Amino acid sequence: MSDWESRVGEWLGQACVAEVSADKPGNVTPAHGFDNVAYQQFLQSASIVAPIMATAGTSGVGRTIYKAVAATRAAVEHNTNLGIVLLLTPLAAVPENIPVSSGVETVLSALTIEDAEYAYEAIRAARPGGLGSADEEDVKETPRRDLRSCMRLAAKRDMVAAQYANGFSDVLNVCLPLLLNRDESTVQGDHRIGWVATHLLARYGDSLIRRKCGDQIEMTVRAMAAAVLAAGWPNRTGGDAAYHRLDRFLRADGNRRNPGTTADLVAATIFVALRNGDGLIDALGNFSFCSKEP
Secondary structure (H helix, E strand, O other), X not given: OOHHHHHHHHHXXXXXXXXXXXXXXXXXXXXXXXXXXXHHHHHHHHXXXXXHHOOXXXXXHHHHHHHHHHHHHHHHOOOOOHHHHHHHHHHHOOOOOOOHHHHHHHHHHOOOHHHHHHHHHHHHHHOOOOOOOOOOOOOOOOOOOOHHHHHHHXXXXXXXXXXXXXXXXXXXHHHHHHHHOOOOOOOOHHHHHHHHHHHHHHHXXXXXXXXXXXXXXXXXXXXXXXXXXXXXXXXXXXXXXXXXHHHHHHHHHHHOOOOHXXXXXXXXXXXXXXXXXXXXXXXXXXXXXXXXXX
């Protein structure tokens, strides 16, 4: 592994740990596990996949996705990180000295049918909830298009696929400015990532929730997240009740309403900020797993 790949691996690991270690509504956190998977398994998954994804620039995006998902499945026997791997791998493949904002488009444009074959196999191995079926390029079948073209077909129903289609526009132009915003009213410290996640739920909903629970539940989640922000959480005491209502709603029904896609977007955004050297530790506060190293 080259020096650059080692640095990328560190940022990848930090991003995964930062995401799961933050108190976010409805997700696994240090204080909240799910019945079938715990916080420690997410930490284990992060340590497994970070060095694998760091080699994406030389190993290829699709092959790397498959290796990372297979290694996770072998170690923890659960799907703890499929969406994160799908998002972080093309970002990790952007070469050194090229900004993510321009380099990721080059990576995505070069994806092949072989990348799609590996990615499809990874998705089948992960067995994500609410996968459903598609009229074209269904993941249960052998793909006939390159990976980006396949993702474009799924972009309207899946926010991870949408990033492949739009060149990570949501991550770069919406999520990243939210994470790095330094206005006086912006939330700092321990609640920063949860605040960003709540903004994303209010703006986008969550495509995993929509697939598993339907449009009406997702619309309810969006309205509840908007109410949290309107109440001024966490800067105003009155916002706590709205936040806890949202968190309880997302954790009900056996965690079927887990906003997993939101968590994936958060992890990708943290990685980009770390890679850019955006002074993320200043925005997040005292998170020891964050770094300003350029």
